[in-house]
Amino acid sequence: MVFSHPVVFVLSTFLFISGLGGGALGLADPEPFDPTKVVQLSWKPRAFLYKVFLSEEECEHMIVLARDKLEKSMVADNDSGKSVMSEVRTSSGMFLEKHQDEIVGRIERRIAAWTFLPEENGEAMQILHYENGEKYEPHYDYFHDKNNQALGGHRIATVLMYLSNVIKGGETIFPNSQAKLSQEKDDSWSDCAKNGFAVKPEKGDALLFFSLHLDATTDPGSLHGSCPVIEGEKWSATKWIHVRSFGKPNKRSLGGECVDENELCSKWAALGECSKNPVYMLGSKDSRGFCRKSCNVC
Incomplete structure (x- = not known):
């Protein structure tokens, strides 16, 4: 099912209910977006796919910015909140600067226009690279430790942008999504993707999902992961957005x-x-x- 204005209405209603909508964009000239390209994937968790959110040139530009600056990806320790290495996450990545250049700034404005969440609530975009066999086991984007919660509160939403196609594997999976019961999969999907509702990485597409319920409580249904890459490589860009200003x-x-x-x-x-x-x-x-x-x- 494809939504146009209803998607905007749903997101606006959510922001109004949670008290986050007042002056959300704060933009004199917001980046335009086409709501007719947004597909509702799931309601539990709330997840939406925007087809061709990024142009070919934007995808390649972000890969070029990241390629020679990649480091081993880390995860947040549940108790201390500190970043630690773990076999749970085997990709490599790096963080861009906010508004690093004109193209990055344009994408950030477009994200704010789509999500109705202010730019200042977002972290800098993280570029990730997955080679053969690399993955990210299912996890939550909201925090379990108080240290990270102090930095802008919980992550309320995640925008995951696919910068490349993957020949096989590399799907984003939601093991707890109710939609997994109705999603049919053929042999083009990896075995990992068959364990939940899954999204295939397609260059230029963007996946938006919410880690909190409408009442701002954490949503266990937002558990998600990146299936191992079986053939090819995977590039993606992640924008985490908090309930309050992050790093202002x-x-x-x-x-x-x-x-x-x-x-x-x-x-x-x-x-x-x-x-x-x-x-x-x-x-x-x-x-x-x-x-x-x-x-x-x-």
Whole structure:
């Protein structure tokens, strides 16, 4: 079933009920999108697929930005919230900067226009690369630890953009989705994909799903994973969106004193963001970092 304005209505209603909709976009010139390309996949969890959300050029541009900067992917420890290596997730990846360039900024605006969630609530996009056999076991995007919940609250929604086609495997799977009972699959699907409702990665498509219920409680039905790549390779870009502003800096100080410019800097530093996100935390040759004091660089 294809939805146009009803999708916008449903998302707007959700934002109104949860108190997140007031001035959601905050954009003078939001990136246009075509709601007729949005397909409802599941209601439990709430999941939607936007066909050809990204152009061929946008997909290739993000791959080029990431290709020589990939590192082993990490997962958040359920108790401490710190990033740790795990065989649960065997891909490689990297984070872009918010509004890193004109193309990245355009995509971020388009995401905000589609989801009705403000750009400031989103994390920087993560680019992921899966080679043969690499996967991400089923997991939740909402948090189990209080440290990560302090950084903008739970992740309310995820936009997963497919940057490449995969010959076989690499499907996104929702093991707990009620829709799995009605989805027919032939031999073109991997065995992993047959264990739940699954979405095949198709270059340019974007998958939006919500990790919280309409009453803002966590949704166990949002359990999801990336099936192992069997043939080919998989590139994707993930945008996590929180219930509150994520990483929005306080007003920049005018002097040269050593200060943190966001009240969450010390918590971010404790979670290892000084090394994981150095451009924002420490700064670069073009801009001063927002958390220099907590990262002990001044």
